[in-house]
Amino acid sequence: MTTIDAIVSDLEARFDDVALGHVRAWKQAGSGRLAIGCLPVFAPREVLWAAGALPVFVRGAGDRLETIRGDAFYQSYICHLPRSTLELGLLGHLDALDGMIFPNTCDVIRNLSGVWQTTFPQHVARFIDPPQTAEPASAAAYLRHELTALHHDLCARSGVAPTAERLIAAIADVDAAHAAADELAAARRAEPWNLPVDEVYLLRRAADSMPPAAWAALARAYVAAARRRGRKPEDRIRVCLVGAFCEQPPRALLRAAERAGCYIVDDDLTQGVERCGPPPEVGDDGDPMAALALAWLRATRPSAVRYDQHARAGHELVARVRACGADGVLFAAPSFCDPALLDQPRLTRVLDQHAIPYTAFKYAENTGQFQAIREQAGTFADSVKLWGTA
Ligand code: SF4
Numbered sequence: 559m560t561t562i563d564a565i566v567s568d569l570e571a572r573f574d575d576v577a578l579g580h581v582r583a584w585k586q587a588g589s590g591r592l593a594i595g596c597l598p599v600f601a602p603r604e605v606l607w608a609a610g611a612l613p614v615f616v617r618g619a620g621d622r623l624e625t626i627r628g629d630a631f632y633q634s635y636i637c638h639l640p641r642s643t644l645e646l647g648l649l650g651h652l653d654a655l656d657g658m659i660f661p662n663t664c665d666v667i668r669n670l671s672g673v674w675q676t677t678f679p680q681h682v683a684r685f686i687d688p689p690q691t692a693e694p695a696s697a698a699a700y701l702r703h704e705l706t707a708l709h710h711d712l713c714a715r716s717g718v719a720p721t722a723e724r725l726i727a728a729i730a731d732v733d734a735a736h737a738a739a740d741e742l743a744a745a746r747r748a749e750p751w752n753l754p755v756d757e758v759y760l761l762r763r764a765a766d767s768m769p770p771a772a773w774a775a776l777a778r779a780y781v782a783a784a785r786r787r788g789r790k791p792e793d794r795i796r797v798c799l800v801g802a803f804c805e806q807p808p809r810a811l812l813r814a815a816e817r818a819g820c821y822i823v824d825d826d827l828t829q830g831v832e833r834c835g836p837p838p839e840v841g842d843d844g845d846p847m848a849a850l851a852l853a854w855l856r857a858t859r860p861s862a863v864r865y866d867q868h869a870r871a872g873h874e875l876v877a878r879v880r881a882c883g884a885d886g887v888l889f890a891a892p893s894f895c896d897p898a899l900l901d902q903p904r905l906t907r908v909l910d911q912h913a914i915p916y917t918a919f920k921y922a923e924n925t926g927q928f929q930a931i932r933e934q935a936g937t938f939a940d941s942v943k944l945w946g947t948a
Pocket residue numbers: 637638639640663664665666667804805892894895896897898
């Protein structure tokens with residue numbers, strides 16, 4: 559039986575391994591293996607995995623590294639993620655990667671893709687622009703075309719045959735990890751006192767760079783060990799954390815918010831490795847790439863970085879709040895993050911209509927002072943407990 563302390567200690571070591579030693583080890587364990595970095599928030603993990611490439615989410619360096627060189631590339635009014643990502647690259651910490659994928663998340667990541675191509679010419683750098691419409695015929699065909707080109711490109715480098723069978727197997731592998739992530743999320747909603755947010759966060763960050771089946775086994779081992787703690791629930795409110803989908807808050811900030819009187823029972827951290835809709839279903843045409851493209855278009859969870867054609871993001875957030883039994887919402891946005899900050903008014907308008915309390919704060923990935931945020935979260939929790947509103 560693995561103890562919770564042993565699991566958490568391993569997760570911490572993996573999280574602190576900013577030079578990706580664990581990815582290097584995975585590559586060296588087999589021939590022809592690739593590792594491809596993926597910027598938030600869209601990564602076609604199944605396509606990479608089918609091509610023999612480990613998808614590795616690169617979410618900046620957080621507070622684990624001082625950013626010096628990366629700062630020289632950007633103005634002061636740009637979020638922190640591209641700076642620390644460049645710092646990682648310039649220090650050689652991303653040398654284990656064979657390439658980087660830049661989705662069209664925002665102007666900053668689009669710009670970073672160009673900077674990357676000129677600064678790291680040894681990397682394959684691909685810019686992916688997922689369609690911003692749910693109009694199925696042309697959008698699915700376009701996305702299928704883009705993913706197929708990426709698949710063939712990576713297969714040519716790894717020497718793996720780009721077959722439908724391999725892609726179907728990769729879809730099943732990633733879906734198995736999604737099933738384990740669903741179990742983890744359900745366990746946290748049921749017993750947040752046994753599964754604290756900073757541990758669950760470490761576990762989910764491990765999913766950023768682990769083979770899907772290995773991560774699924776680890777997640778199930780963690781849930782079993784965490785439940786054995788048998789802690790008692792404390793008098794805290796339950797909250798959804800919204801807005802931290804790209805640049806990540808420091809782990810200590812998550813811990814501080816919880817200890818101030820909240821259980822964070824749902825969030826959009828680590829977007830890209832969680833299921834955001836029904837799994838791909840290969841149709842009668844036997845075309846798994848078409849199924850993947852359709853699954854992405856049908857993804858049910860709205861996001862600040864996707865065009866919300868039917869203005870359903872606020873209502874989906876209300877549904878999430880209800881589903882996880884949350885008492886309110888914590889909006890946590892990276893400083894200068896246009897997608898997260900511009901999304902807030904349309905979400906809060908709907909929360910107001912449903913009398914769901916919320917509060918908002920900003921952070922940077924290397925924020926070192928949490929006192930103000932701790933006080934704000936604590937006051938929010940007390941207000942909701944006393945008056946049912948913020
Ligand atoms: S934190 Fe926001 S602005 Fe910065 S790269 Fe991510 S989505 Fe773009």
